[in-house]
Amino acid sequence: MELSARNQLKGTVKNVSTDNIMAEVTVDFGGQEVVSVITKSSFERLGIKAGQPVTVIIKATDVMLAR
Amino acid sequence: MELSARNQLKGTVKNVSTDNIMAEVTVDFGGQEVVSVITKSSFERLGIKAGQPVTVIIKATDVMLAR
Amino acid sequence: MELSARNQLKGTVKNVSTDNIMAEVTVDFGGQEVVSVITKSSFERLGIKAGQPVTVIIKATDVMLAR
Amino acid sequence: MELSARNQLKGTVKNVSTDNIMAEVTVDFGGQEVVSVITKSSFERLGIKAGQPVTVIIKATDVMLAR
Amino acid sequence: MELSARNQLKGTVKNVSTDNIMAEVTVDFGGQEVVSVITKSSFERLGIKAGQPVTVIIKATDVMLAR
Amino acid sequence: MELSARNQLKGTVKNVSTDNIMAEVTVDFGGQEVVSVITKSSFERLGIKAGQPVTVIIKATDVMLAR
Numbered sequence: 001m002e003l004s005a006r007n008q009l010k011g012t013v014k015n016v017s018t019d020n021i022m023a024e025v026t027v028d029f030g031g032q033e034v035v036s037v038i039t040k041s042s043f044e045r046l047g048i049k050a051g052q053p054v055t056v057i058i059k060a061t062d063v064m065l066a067r
Numbered sequence: 068m069e070l071s072a073r074n075q076l077k078g079t080v081k082n083v084s085t086d087n088i089m090a091e092v093t094v095d096f097g098g099q100e101v102v103s104v105i106t107k108s109s110f111e112r113l114g115i116k117a118g119q120p121v122t123v124i125i126k127a128t129d130v131m132l133a134r
Numbered sequence: 135m136e137l138s139a140r141n142q143l144k145g146t147v148k149n150v151s152t153d154n155i156m157a158e159v160t161v162d163f164g165g166q167e168v169v170s171v172i173t174k175s176s177f178e179r180l181g182i183k184a185g186q187p188v189t190v191i192i193k194a195t196d197v198m199l200a201r
Numbered sequence: 202m203e204l205s206a207r208n209q210l211k212g213t214v215k216n217v218s219t220d221n222i223m224a225e226v227t228v229d230f231g232g233q234e235v236v237s238v239i240t241k242s243s244f245e246r247l248g249i250k251a252g253q254p255v256t257v258i259i260k261a262t263d264v265m266l267a268r
Numbered sequence: 269m270e271l272s273a274r275n276q277l278k279g280t281v282k283n284v285s286t287d288n289i290m291a292e293v294t295v296d297f298g299g300q301e302v303v304s305v306i307t308k309s310s311f312e313r314l315g316i317k318a319g320q321p322v323t324v325i326i327k328a329t330d331v332m333l334a335r
Numbered sequence: 336m337e338l339s340a341r342n343q344l345k346g347t348v349k350n351v352s353t354d355n356i357m358a359e360v361t362v363d364f365g366g367q368e369v370v371s372v373i374t375k376s377s378f379e380r381l382g383i384k385a386g387q388p389v390t391v392i393i394k395a396t397d398v399m400l401a402r
Contacts, residue, residue: 003137004177004179037195043138046136060173
């Protein structure tokens with residue numbers, strides 16, 4: 001499956017935390033971190049665990065800039 | 068100003084392209100790229116140019132994961 | 135690649151329209167339509183054309199409800 | 202009230218689940234499912250229950266494509 | 269139609285600008301402004317014009333905070 | 336830090352509520368309210384409390400319109 005989302009960054013899962021409905025996953029990119037909040041059911045379906053390689057995906061219209 | 072958005076990554080502007088309303092900005096992070104689509108007026112207000120340092124900002128609920 | 139995004143609906147591309155930066159793609163699902171706005175470069179990279187099968191992907195936190 | 206959001210699909214509530222702050226609602230569209238995550242207070246305000254008709258609303262810029 | 273989106277603010281259209289695919293609409297709220305970027309086809313379907321009353325709608329998960 | 340997000344509205348925190356992962360913050364703008372859902376860790380990092388001034392930030396592509 002090829003995806004339209006422009007931003008696909010490869011990193012490593014650093015930390016995971018779950019709630020009844022939501023899950024928070026911290027991904028490390030060689031020193032910088034990205035945090036993702038997804039549903040707990042997607043988190044469980046993907047079988048995400050600390051230490052695993054993972055791809056972070058972000059639609060370009062959701063990316064802001066600052067100077 | 069401190070921002071709630073969890074994801075604030077420092078990179079360098081690699082490429083810019085504008086339309087009447089929208090602007091597309093490619094940011095380099097030591098080899099991986101992130102593309103941002105913002106309004107042309109925000110692009111002009113920030114004065115973004117290729118070669119500049121820039122911070123990419125993404126709300127955690129807009130970040131998906133893939134394995 | 136398996137994706138965290140919960141909503142992955144299979145449809146058929148009905149109509150495409152492009153600008154300098156953005157592309158608008160209408161997808162048919164057996165009578166109901168979904169419109170997607172992505173970057174023109176992603177549109178070209180995927181090689182999307184009318185009549186093709188395509189998967190629409192939407193993060194659950196971007197879905198609203200109305201009664 | 203007429204809404205700018207392009208994507209308004211009519212379905213039936215299949216499943217609901219709530220947390221302190223968030224609610225997850227699964228909507229059926231003749232075999233395909235869409236999951237929505239909204240605030241629990243919006244969920245309660247709309248009075249959403251399994252078996253009810255509901256309209257799913259998605260802004261076009263939040264829709265990705267995959268092939 | 270009652271909508272799950274929590275944020276529904278009443279204002280007045282101050283300025284409009286269109287492209288092939290996108291439209292940018294500036295809405296005034298008694299001194300503060302909100303800018304909306306929607307598809308041109310939604311803009312035309314709603315018949316939005318400067319001076320009109322309009323409701324701005326934002327999903328709570330798309331709202332960031334700063335101090 | 337100057338931000339690309341077009342919509343930056345100054346208000347006052349009216350109510351806060353937290354979960355394990357998420358936080359819900361209601362902000363008052365002279366009578367109209369905006370609700371924000373952010374991660375609990377961002378909420379704690381910003382030290383948000385009822386009665387404080389706060390800036391609400393929304394990317395223009397996340398703003399819908401209705402008539």
